[in-house]
Amino acid sequence: MKTSRVSLAAALATGSVLLLSGPASAHVSVQPGEATKGGYATLDFKVPNERDNASTTQLEVNFPTDQPLTSVMPQDVPGWTVTVEKTKLDKPLTVHGKQINEAVTKVTWSGGKIEPGKFQQFPVSVGKLPENADRMVFKAIQTYDNNEVVRWIEEPKEGAAEPQTPAPVLKLTAAKAGAAHHDDAQKPADAAHSAQDDHTGAAAGGGTDTTARSLGVAGIVIGLAGVAFGISSRRRAS
Structure with missing residues (x-):
């Protein structure tokens, strides 16, 4: 009898852990999780559908305005329409001898559908990545066809627990010696x-x-x- 109670308690504890960790692990993320400072990279924004009775129909990714990127080129995703928004820079940038007066601040994919139990990746080629920063935070907004909106905009803090709706974070690393x-x-x-x-x-x-x-x-x-x-x-x- 005692053994049965212990087994039941262990099963309940395991179930509780899975229930608590499940939603937190299925958030919008950026892959790979790191890239080289001052370089160019292809990033995939991975969007899982967390609902059993609704489909994701839109993803909005906001690019940090204090870390402007001179090149942002989204790849076409079948069934989705992509919209790129640019904003004029307060301080123009010079890249390869050319002056850049505006930068991409938002990319939105809409019109498609991510059904329950599935995910979708949205690729973007970006650069030139910042050289004086250790990370970039991309705040994302996920919209479902039942008009529910999930804002993945909370910035994770070192040493603190993961937020309920964390924003995708790209870690920036120094270039390897010899590269x-x-x-x-x-x-x-x-x-x-x-x-x-x-x-x-x-x-x-x-x-x-x-x-x-x-x-x-x-x-x-x-x-x-x-x-x-x-x-x-x-x-x-x-």
Whole structure:
């Protein structure tokens, strides 16, 4: 009897943990969870449907205005319409010698449907990521076809429990040693081509010089042979 009570208590405790942890783990998230500072990345906003009697019909992702991105390009998702909103920057940015006066502040997917028990990913190519920050917070709003709206906008705090409706967070990490940007990687390649051209030129020059010397030596030998033949002929004539 005692054993049965213990087993029942354990089962109830396990069920309680699953009920409490289930909703918290099924929130809107960004994947992968981290990217390199100052680089470019493709992010997937993963949206699970948490309701048994309604479907998700819209996702709105807000980009932080204090960390403007000069490039935000959403990928088409079949069945969904994407809308990109831009805002004029108070302080223009300069990227690759070009001045940027506005940045994307919101991307909205609508018109599709995420049914109960399913999820959908919404890919976005972004850059250039901030170099002086450790993370980016993307506040998201999920809308269901029963007009329910869930705001995933609470910013997680280090050392604190996870909020009830946490916002998607992208962790920014420093570039690994030895990693180079495209422009920097191109410089060694150009140098290698230059060195190869110099080597080729030197080889060609060396070949030409060797040929000239060979011809010169051959000419001297022929000339000496002609002189010897002339002297021999004169002796015979005498």
